[in-house]
Amino acid sequence: MPERHLNTPGPFDGLTFEEKQALYDTLSELYSDNKRQLFDRLVLNRTRHFAVVLEEIFQSHNASAVLRSCDCFGVQDVHVIEERNRYQPNPEVAMGSNKWVDWYKHPSITDAYDHLHRHGYQVIATLPHEKDTLIGDLDISRPTALVFGTELTGLSDEAIAHADGYVKIPMYGFTESFNISVCAALSLFSLTERMRKDPAIHWQLSPEEQTTLKLYWSLQVIKDGERVLQEIMDRRR
C-alpha cells in the first residue's frame, strides 16, 4: 500500500458508498475472480481496533517484519515516526505486506499521539518493566495503538511519558527483552486472538471502510493502477 498522506485527499475521498461499490465492481473486472474473492474474504478480517506505532526504527529489516505481522493478524494501520530515520520497507522481509497495510508518517511522537487520540485510541507503550500490565491483561475494550521503540535505546522518554498505559510480554528467562519484530508479533497475536473471540468488541471495518480498502488493494494489482483509475474517474465526470 502506498503511504497514506494524512493531510492530502486520497483518490476515493469524494465518493459516496454506492459510488465506491460501483467503482470496485469496475476495477475488479480488471483482475481475476480469484483475486476479488481473496480481497472479499481477507477484508472481513481487517481491523482498525488495533494500530501500531513504530518510533524511529533504525533497521528497516525489523520495521518490515512488523508490517508483515500486521498483515498476518489483520491489523491495517501502521504509524511511523520519522524525525531522523527515513523508513522504506525492505521488500524481501515485508514479503509484499507493505502493499496491503496502510502506513502513515508523522513528523513527531506528539503528532502521532494527537492523531491517534483524536481518533479515539488509547496509546499503549510496550516496555519490559516490572510494573507494567501483562499483554494478556490489557483492557482492549477501547481501540488501542501499541507503540514500539528502537532496537538500541527502546522508546524515547517522550513516547513513554505521553502514553496512556504500558504493557509487557511475560518473560521467564535470563534474557530480558525480545527483538522488536518478535515483540510486535507476540503482542499483536495475543491481542487479536482475544479480540476475535470477544463478541463485545466491534473490531471489523465498517462496510464502507471495507470497500475503500478493497479499492486501494485493487490499485496494487492493476497494472498502471493510478492511471487506469484516473481514466475511469475522468469518464464518469
Next chain:
Amino acid sequence: MPERHLNTPGPFDGLTFEEKQALYDTLSELYSDNKRQLFDRLVLNRTRHFAVVLEEIFQSHNASAVLRSCDCFGVQDVHVIEERNRYQPNPEVAMGSNKWVDWYKHPSITDAYDHLHRHGYQVIATLPHEKDTLIGDLDISRPTALVFGTELTGLSDEAIAHADGYVKIPMYGFTESFNISVCAALSLFSLTERMRKDPAIHWQLSPEEQTTLKLYWSLQVIKDGERVLQEIMDRRR
C-alpha cells in the same frame, strides 16, 4: 550453555541428588548471592514439557533468535539437526541465551525424532497448511517437541512424514508465512502460556533436574568454571 553431548557423560552424571546439592552450595560460594537467587528463581520456570527442534537453519541469526525465545519462555532444550549446516549461535542475537538453554546436535532428523520419542515426546511439525491444527487447539497434555524448518524450503519431506502431528499459527492476511524466529516465538508463547495455566500439566523440572541445571548454569558464571569444578571433584575423591 555448552552443547550437551548425548552419548558422552556430563560432569555431574555420576553424582547423587545430595551430592549435587552439596556441590551447588560449594560452587555458588564462588559468585554473588544475587546470582544464586536469580538461578533459584528462574529454574522454577524452566520446563522440558516442550522442546524445540531446528532443522538445518541456514541463517544463524534466526537460530539464535529462537534460542533467545526459548530462554524467555523457559523452554530448556533445543535440538539442532546438522546434516549440512554447522550451527554456531550468533552471540549478538542470542543475547547470551545460548548460555542458559541446552542444545543438542543430531546427525539427522531420524536420530532426533528417535531420541525424542524415546523420551516420551510427541513430535509436532509447524506448517502453514489449511488442514493443520491451530496452535491454540494442540493437545499439550503430553510432552511436545515442535519442529521448525529452514527459511528457504520449509521442513524437509522426511521431517514432515515422520512427525506425529502438525500445527499452524492462525493467519488472516495476504502474507502466508512468518519468519522462522517469529513463528517459533509465537508458538512457544502460545503453548507455554497455556501450560502455565493448566494445573493438570506437571511441566516443572524435577528437584534433581533443577539442581543439575543450576550446576551447569554455575559453570557459566564462574571464571574457568570447568577447571574449578575439576579441582573440587578431585578434592572430594
